[in-house]
Amino acid sequence: MTAPAPPAYDPFSYAVHEDPYPTFAWMREHAPLYRNEERDFWALSRHEDVLAALRAPALFSSRNGISLEADLWGPDAVKTSGFLAMDPPAHGTMRRLTSPAFKRAWVAAWEPRVRALARARLEPLLDRDEFDFAADFAAALPHDVMCEVMGIPAADRDRIRADNDLLNTCEDGSEVRGKATLDAGLRLAVYYVGLVQQRRRRPGDDLASALASARADGRPLTDSQLVAFLFLLVSATNESTGKLLGNAWYHGRQVPGLGRAGLAGRARDWGAETLRYDSPSQMMARVLAEPATLHGTRLPAGARIALLPASANRDRRVFADPDRFDLDRDTGRHIAFGHGPHYCLGAALAELEITVALEELGRVARDYEIDLARAERVHSPHQRGFARLPTILVRR
Template identity: 45%
Template sequence: MTVPTSEVILDPYDYDFHEDPYPYYKRLRDEAPLYHNDELGFWALSRHQDVREGFRNSTTLSNRDGVSLDPISRGPHASKTMSFLAMDDPAHLRLRTLVSKGFTPRRIRELEPRVTELAVQHLDAMLERARSGETVDYVAEFAGKLPMDVISELMGVPLEDRDRIRAMADGVMHREDGVNDVPQSAIEASINLMVYYHEMIADRRKKLSDDLTSALLEAEIDGDRLTDEEVLGFLFLMVIAGNETTTKLLANAAFWGHRNPDQLSPLYHDLDKIPLWVEETLRYDTSSQLLARVVAGDLNLYDTTIPDGDILLLLPGSAHRDERVFPDPDDYVIGREIGSNLLSFGSGAHFCLGAHLARMEARVALAELFKRIRGFEVDEANAVRVHSSSVRGFAHLPMTVEV
């Protein structure tokens, strides 16, 4: 069942869509569960069951061209910056298995005390300004700083280089208004970041350390090791996938918490409930709204044959508001039953390797914030949304804080 584009429109580059995609998604689920946009050249699935099955069908729905809709990011070169996220098996499985030997749950657990220190450091600076009644920018001063610092800590980037690395990473993700593709400035920032990581890998080749970069260089299965280029690709993937999405998660949690004070107030006295706040935010307004796949072989859905080579978008942002799975999906309810129905980190073979890192960071960051404040008010009129075809969140989130 496809519906002509004129009746329901999904344009991931449209600013109205960025402000609030959820009414669009509802119409798609109800009127065009298999949607086709002729002009932009993609199909889309919006219902929970279809999105979940799409994630799990990694043979007919291929990752070979990457997961972005932006033309310049797509294609056979995508694996250079998106690592195994832009590969199919067996190449995907080989690389992911090798990377997993360095990027272990234990390494993430051992990082937690340092994540706490970094969170406290940024919070102290922000709350010092908030004490005098000043409005602070939660993204610029906290949520936008912490995730990239954590990634740099993990990789072993020296302290004196971290501000510069964070600026480069911001440059990679920045999009000008109305630009449907990756701008020149972002390409330059990507090259600069690549050069930096390339030199860092060369240094570790000479002298190993106890960081993730060294662990990746040492990872080995039956004599098979990662090449420098493969290590570089994974480090870059962490900047794109791990930095941006966690920043947006932290800001989305603050925004929807502010909008739903009745849901938030119990958490000030019970920090053990903070993981539930994180999970409901991941469901209600997930950072990663849509992921692209390439149809490999013919795919039949809703009495329609989708041709080989076409782009199909999976919309976890829509799936999480599907009333077929979640009762009252448009209500923000901390502690609701979500379980394995959460698709923010994908599902199946490509399930996000950094899911435990993102959850740990968000839990630590929000708990440390709530240990130090009594309440906060977001200045909604001056909040600025990010304009991105795939990521949803805030570029600026001004607030006043009761310390």
């Protein structure tokens, strides 16, 4: 009998997006250094390997960006990815311009406003028989928060979010972004340039204004650097935190009793275990700065490496019974927010948004239903989540 072919990992495949975890499990056990010849990259899937790579930016460099898409990878990646496409020390210089705004004390002071924004998004949905949890609430709330932090007017937020959704979509099997994605990126760039110029003329009490007056290495930031900051902070927030909330909501219906327990007071645990169990951050790319031997294979400088934190968070070497969703699990070793110098800048804010969102849902609902036949996943090489989750709340 012929042995079955090993599963193929392709971050641009819709089939992989539907459920990557069986493929990840096979890779961890049989191909911890996985090779995709067609896409010309290697992949690391074990927790130990991904963590070590994140801790070693001098070897696993971000200088070509974090995306394998053909038009986002290369020495010009900094133009679209900002400091994500930089290595220390330049990375630290740019990151420090924003980090004071995301420290835990600053985040804690924002809790009342985050809660008010959550209620503002949730209250109109309560009058509906059904609403789309993914679009109407999960993606909207973190986007509202970051837009408020940056000083983007409320009237513009939903339009910007729609373009951000297009910006992070891939076509099945293609590593080249389509026309709709490119057009969305252009519209966002034009909007952000206008916002930057406005803040230079009339600064306000917001992060965009603070960045517009900031200096790096003694020089003011250029318009292109400021636009890169806006792409990074606004788009990344919408992508990651919104997708995480959708994943939590989905598993709350799939795992018996989970949704009811989460709504009844386990919001923080619900969010934390979702980060480990089904992280929205699936893949990030690096380039080897010099030759290295990984799992007995000598790789040349310039080799493209895909790091898979979502696979690492299901590694049995670190998490017992990793394919079980466990509200009582110690999730302290998950790497959904990365590690090392590129650890997620907005991690504390994301944790607050996730907890507040689920708590506010628990305030008004004791259970819910999802029409799974009409649920739709997003298709991105980097992010896992839902574009649509038709939901009916069971009110308290």
